[in-house]
Amino acid sequence: MSLTDLTIAEASAKLRAREISAVELTTAHNEAVAALNPRLNAYITTTPEQALEQAKAADASIAAGTATPLTGIPLAIKDLFCTEGVRTTAASKILDPFIPPYESTVTAQLKAAGAVFLGKANLDEFAMGSSNITSGYGPVENPWKRNGSDAKLVPGGSSGGSAAAVAARIAMGATGTDTGGSIRQPAAFTGLTGIKPTYGRCSRYGIIAFASSLDQAGPLARTTEDCAILLQAMSGFDPRDSTSAERHVPDFRAAISRGVKGRRIGIPAEYRMDGISAEIDALWQQGITWLRKAGAEIIDISLPHTKYGLPVYYIVAPAEASSNLARYDGVRFGARVDGEDLIDMYERTRAAGFGAEVKRRIMIGTYVLSAGYYDAYYLKAQKIRALILRDFTEAFGKVDAILTPATPSAAFGLGEKMDDPVTMYLNDVFTVPSNLAGIPAMSVPAGLSSEGLPLGLQIIGRHFDEETVFSVAAAIERAANFTTKPAIIAGAK
């Protein structure tokens, strides 16, 4: 088995048993990145030398007996996390020259755990998108292909680069962020596991903000166990983030083997939407059967305001984004386009630096907050958001976790779903409600479409109950036994 095929758990065991060295592992990945990234474009910036330095330090740590489960593990870091001294762009031309003089808390914690950073993964610009095509640095190719087709597919988004890298085995795991589904949807499109933890579980300090009340960092990996290992290191209270939860971080990895005996699993009627493919519905049924066989009790529930999640999201997220992105003005950092006066400079800088989707969302956001429209749009949306949370709160009085499809379709082709912005937005219909409610949700690969593309199931849990989410996801993982690999993969002949 090639080094790049190992899971994090497997690699970690081998490293600590001294069967392999961190330098070997990182070198194999650096080579894999060099070979495949020109095609996949999963990374905006690669950092092979820094990675080797980190690998050397990891070997020293292993020798000294101070290794953690992540020591020496090569990761892709979504280019939304500020990494000190390493260019961070948010996939936007407006941040093309930006070199952060500080480190995000999440990546600092991963570094402290001894992880190795292979580079900065591509994403939709400012995390706004579901396909990675809005990136200012080019789209990302999904390493998966439809049976008998050479058509390029999208990896999903916004964490498209992170997903493609892990799926193609040019990273063992990756960090992503999830605001409306940006970890779970690309994970589902690329046959990976990905979790958006409870809002406040991971610190947002140093993560370039898109929608502050929705953004959460989380891992993408090839197994639920790997996700648990990563999330463990990424989580924790941070006094530098006022929305960070002062909560003990439980042992996520221990939850993997817990099983689902006696657990109550909710199946929400409203997620059964007309227009969703029959095979996705069938997969959902399959998931229900698996859980029942594993000892879970299946309960029908209702989440009446589900369908309003997307429109609420497309008011609240752009509103917050329009304000969060006001700082990109060419004054203190980033790219600048000169102008006749200050206002002209602002206008030209932002027009040149932001892509079309970002501009659209800034403008929608500006509009819904503007005088006379705040009550009708933003305030109303936040009230419906409260109703969406209430739906979940009531449901969690009857069940311990909720099972739904992760996405309404498998990965689509580059250039598809481009008729109008809304078509693209519909990708997030299943994922958005959990962001609005702030509850944890995970996507786990459960099967293949008729065209041979991965399909995922989503598990949603109570606030701060990632353990139950992991245990249910792991049960699905065991039952699904998803071992298919994508067409484009490191080491493939």
Added chain:
Amino acid sequence: MGYMLEGSTGAWEIVVGLEVHAQVISESKLFSGASATYGGAPNAHVSFIDAGFPGMLPVINRECVAQAVRTGLGLNAQINLHSRFDRKNYFYADLPNGYQISQFAHPIVGTGTVEIELQDGTIKHIGITRLHLEQDAGKSMHDQHPAKSVIDLNRAGVGLMEIVSEPDIRSPEEAGAYLRKIRQIVRYLGTCDGNMEEGSMRADVNVSVRKPGEEFRTRCEIKNVNSVRFVMHAVEAEAQRQIEVWESGGTVTQETRLYDPARGETRSMRSKEDAHDYRYFPEPDLLPLVLDENWVADLKAKLPELPDDKRKRFCAQYGITFYDAGVLTADQLTADFYETVAKNRDARLSCNWITGDFFAALNRKSATIETSPVSAAALGELIDLITDQTINGRIAKDVFEDMVETGKMPAAIVEEKGLRQVTDTGAIDAAVAAILAANPDKVAEYKSGKDKLFGFFVGQVMKAMQGKGNPALVNEVIKKQLS
């Protein structure tokens, strides 16, 4: 009838509300750990949070919250245990985030009231609408470079308390009195140094005019006025301008203006067409601010005595006039100085000395209480010397001048210069007799009814005694010898 301005169509009433921005005294800024101290090399007191860098987040400073609560208590205002921060969105070079974190819908302090005293002694109550916390902006300078403006973010993020008054103010004098009162309160409380020249306290002045009995008409806002005097002038100038507009058949449009002290008039601020669409929404990077009742009660219990209370106490405790008490309590340091001097001494005498010779000396020397050449202890000793009759009032004045110049203690000066008061009746008898003998014609004039000459005799005797005669005794002896 209150203060009125005469226009061509009759009398007009001025309606004024003040929004005072008071910089919070604290070590670090409202939402970051950078220094909140005034000055500093350009961009030295700046953290990445203040500079609005990507991924940076605000974390609130407890002391700033406490200072706002203290100030609210000093304004007799309602403390809101639940309040919230909002973003006020606009673009400007000195606003790194492109928004200011402020409080719009739910401020930390609600309604209150402040007492002001006018020249003629009238007391008026001005309502406080609210007080909220917000970030100060950085500074842009437009004269450092020919083609560029330069920005220093040292001030960006420093905590500000915005104190909003009800539109209860009706004259330039009231505006001045109100502003001085606010300044006095925050200085007493130690929540703001009230230094308008340095910009740690600024006022936005909302002015409108109306015919008596009318509803409010449109108002204009005059921004960033940085002295009490300018506030009073700006009120007058703006009111006149508006009256002229109305009387010429025009309409006053709501706008933001600046006061130009050189011209003594207000002018419209350029641009800012849609500057008023601030798109307020709740700050998503912060949680609701919830104050513990006990914490607030503790702050209240530890609050320093407020100026109005201190003034009333001084009257009652020291038996001085309300007016004098006002002078002595104008600021905390002066009040403390007085109490140190007055302790176990003649309170009224202490008061007269401080408000008279002492203040005059400070003025002359361009000194303040803090840099005073004469300490409270020294002045107290001088008053002791007067009280125990060691020196008389006349000599005391000379001793005081000496103290001011040399910094020496009064007892030492009296000894060195031999200024002890003469109370020896024999010596006084002799001196009086000599003067009366030397001025027989004046004695005759006095005895025939010219009473005013008594003062002449007193003056002459004192001169002969080099001022050291005990005035009461001198008077007594002269009276006796003239009868």
Added chain:
Amino acid sequence: MVLPAQKPKANLMSLDSAAIRRIAKLARIRVDDSEVATLQSELNAILGYVEQLNEVDVTGIEPLSGGAQMAMRLRDDAVTDGNIANQILANAPDRSDNFFAVPKVVE
């Protein structure tokens, strides 16, 4: 439940080109004449999509802001940051000594 419709419904809050320009001005993004029409139809499509929220009765509902609804933690008042002028200015597109420089502003 039907998957949300994609065609923009006719709605009362449609944006005209003047509105597009006004929003662009507020957002400080320069919009050329050639872009206005496209933006207009795209933004109206989005607004048409969110119109369905009017179906929901929100009487008596308090708006939700963040997930956790806890009360804010307060920080001790101490100087723990700053004195990094060089780092603050290191990424500046235009710098004048230790100041940020921008085109001259006239007030």
